[in-house]
Amino acid sequence: MELYPAMDEINNALKKNHIIVIFSNCNVEYSGRAQSFIAKGDRMIIMKHDGTILVHKPDGRTPVNWMPNKSIIEIKVENDSLEITCTNSKTSEVMIIRAFNIYSITSAPLVDNEQLRLLGTEKDMSDMLYSTPSLISEDFTPVSREEQTKYGFLDVFGHNSKGELVIVECKRYTAGLDSVTQLRRYVERVKKSKGITKVQGIIAAPNISQNALKMLTDWGFSYKNISPPYRFSKEEEKQAKINEF
Amino acid sequence: MELYPAMDEINNALKKNHIIVIFSNCNVEYSGRAQSFIAKGDRMIIMKHDGTILVHKPDGRTPVNWMPNKSIIEIKVENDSLEITCTNSKTSEVMIIRAFNIYSITSAPLVDNEQLRLLGTEKDMSDMLYSTPSLISEDFTPVSREEQTKYGFLDVFGHNSKGELVIVECKRYTAGLDSVTQLRRYVERVKKSKGITKVQGIIAAPNISQNALKMLTDWGFSYKNISPPYRFSKEEEKQAKINEF
DNA sequence: GCCTAGGTCCCGTAC
DNA sequence: GTACGGGGCCTAGGC
Numbered sequence: 001m002e003l004y005p006a007m008d009e010i011n012n013a014l015k016k017n018h019i020i021v022i023f024s025n026c027n028v029e030y031s032g033r034a035q036s037f038i039a040k041g042d043r044m045i046i047m048k049h050d051g052t053i054l055v056h057k058p059d060g061r062t063p064v065n066w067m068p069n070k071s072i073i074e075i076k077v078e079n080d081s082l083e084i085t086c087t088n089s090k091t092s093e094v095m096i097i098r099a100f101n102i103y104s105i106t107s108a109p110l111v112d113n114e115q116l117r118l119l120g121t122e123k124d125m126s127d128m129l130y131s132t133p134s135l136i137s138e139d140f141t142p143v144s145r146e147e148q149t150k151y152g153f154l155d156v157f158g159h160n161s162k163g164e165l166v167i168v169e170c171k172r173y174t175a176g177l178d179s180v181t182q183l184r185r186y187v188e189r190v191k192k193s194k195g196i197t198k199v200q201g202i203i204a205a206p207n208i209s210q211n212a213l214k215m216l217t218d219w220g221f222s223y224k225n226i227s228p229p230y231r232f233s234k235e236e237e238k239q240a241k242i243n244e245f
Numbered sequence: 246m247e248l249y250p251a252m253d254e255i256n257n258a259l260k261k262n263h264i265i266v267i268f269s270n271c272n273v274e275y276s277g278r279a280q281s282f283i284a285k286g287d288r289m290i291i292m293k294h295d296g297t298i299l300v301h302k303p304d305g306r307t308p309v310n311w312m313p314n315k316s317i318i319e320i321k322v323e324n325d326s327l328e329i330t331c332t333n334s335k336t337s338e339v340m341i342i343r344a345f346n347i348y349s350i351t352s353a354p355l356v357d358n359e360q361l362r363l364l365g366t367e368k369d370m371s372d373m374l375y376s377t378p379s380l381i382s383e384d385f386t387p388v389s390r391e392e393q394t395k396y397g398f399l400d401v402f403g404h405n406s407k408g409e410l411v412i413v414e415c416k417r418y419t420a421g422l423d424s425v426t427q428l429r430r431y432v433e434r435v436k437k438s439k440g441i442t443k444v445q446g447i448i449a450a451p452n453i454s455q456n457a458l459k460m461l462t463d464w465g466f467s468y469k470n471i472s473p474p475y476r477f478s479k480e481e482e483k484q485a486k487i488n489e490f
Numbered sequence: 491g492c493c494t495a496g497g498t499c500c501c502g503t504a505c
Numbered sequence: 506g507t508a509c510g511g512g513g514c515c516t517a518g519g520c
């Protein structure tokens with residue numbers, strides 16, 4: 001495709017707030033939070049109505065380059081290439097695409113007012129533990145969940161029958177060293193704030209790494225094997241695999 | 246576009262290992278590590294040669310649904326919709342797209358052998374501190390960088406003239422509470438492994454949050470204001486903004 | 491605006 | 506494979 005008609009077509013689609021997909025041979029330069037460059041190759045460029053720009057390689061889940069929404073696009077023909085300059089004033093970033101060949105331009109006025117509904121997050125897990133505390137222990141009474149207390153953001157927070165405070169940190173996947181240090185930080189903050197020495201710390205997760213478990217017990221905390229709702233347990237996953245594939 | 250011709254066109258493009266972009270009105274169901282559903286709306290579906298599938302809303306940087314590479318795509322016509330089932334045996338995930346209207350299908354055989362070169366990462370920063378340790382202190386001699394020592398993965402590791410060990414944790418952005426707990430974990434591990442009590446802990450970052458700084462000093466660690474190479478300092482960023490926009 | 495923490499995080503790397 | 510940590514992370518929620 002010739003460069004000038006391509007420029008006109010893209011500008012028209014931008015004016016109409018369409019989503020635009022361009023297949024092209026291009027290089028990409030980026031400068032802002034870091035700096036990057038990728039030499040000429042065939043890529044897919046996506047321009048969205050909100051000013052998001054994505055550059056995808058033929059493989060891979062993650063865009064090789066991108067610009068956040070509210071970026072401004074300017075196009076000009078420069079010698080042998082279409083130069084697409086994307087600037088974002090909020091993040092002080094610039095991305096320049098130089099397209100030497102434009103294979104195709106597709107655009108459409110997409111309308112989508114729906115939102116994703118998602119189940120099985122960490123919040124769902126803390127909700128479950130809050131409403132069914134016996135999953136943690138018969139001797140656990142939750143008081144708050146997923147709340148920014150003055151001790152920090154605690155997943156589930158409560159006490160046992162002796163009146164000792166209990167902090168539960170949920171993880172929807174394997175708990176690692178970072179999970180333990182996070183719990184430890186919360187426990188220490190509560191201890192210091194309240195001027196007490198006894199606070200129970202519990203990690204609730206479907207799994208925990210060996211190192212994390214060692215650190216956890218070294219610090220006097222405990223682990224409770226619990227899976228988030230709507231997430232298959234390891235055993236169920238294996239069974240599902242056998243059945244499905 | 247009619248459903249059967251659409252199915253044929255997609256299957257042909259899949260066979261040829263093309264990248265495929267479909268504009269359509271569809272709903273999407275996902276099940277695996279979590280579960281999700283989004284009702285009918287106009288979206289862009291991308292199928293890549295490596296088995297990656299992305300579903301994008303008209304707005305936003307992140308795909309609303311996706312499947313990792315090596316996913317398998319099966320298509321059939323089901324009443325009033327094209328049903329695209331994507332399964333991944335490795336992650337035990339399934340995504341089903343039901344497309345009720347197909348607005349367009351575009352495909353192309355993209356070739357891209359280039360790789361992104363990126364500057365200004367945390368590794369670049371630790372390399373800089375290793376080769377120019379005076380940025381940390383005149384009294385600092387680095388020994389290793391970015392290495393998996395037996396004490397864990399340390400960004401920069403060395404000693405001062407008194408022979409005391411020094412651990413530097415780099416962050417390319419604002420250091421937060423997690424950065425401090427991470428440093429603390431490393432320091433404690435080294436102390437324990439070596440059976441010593443004096444280890445210097447330093448966070449090197451262009452910025453640090455108030456809470457993090459407090460926790461840092463409470464623990465006897467220190468902060469050094471250092472920006473990663475190729476990254477503008479806050480002041481330079483502000484100046485650049487004024488000049489550019 | 492900053493700070494905090496999760497994410498179907500993704501991704502590379504070392505073990 | 507698991508585990509650990511970075512990322513131009515992105516995104517949502519508080520303050």
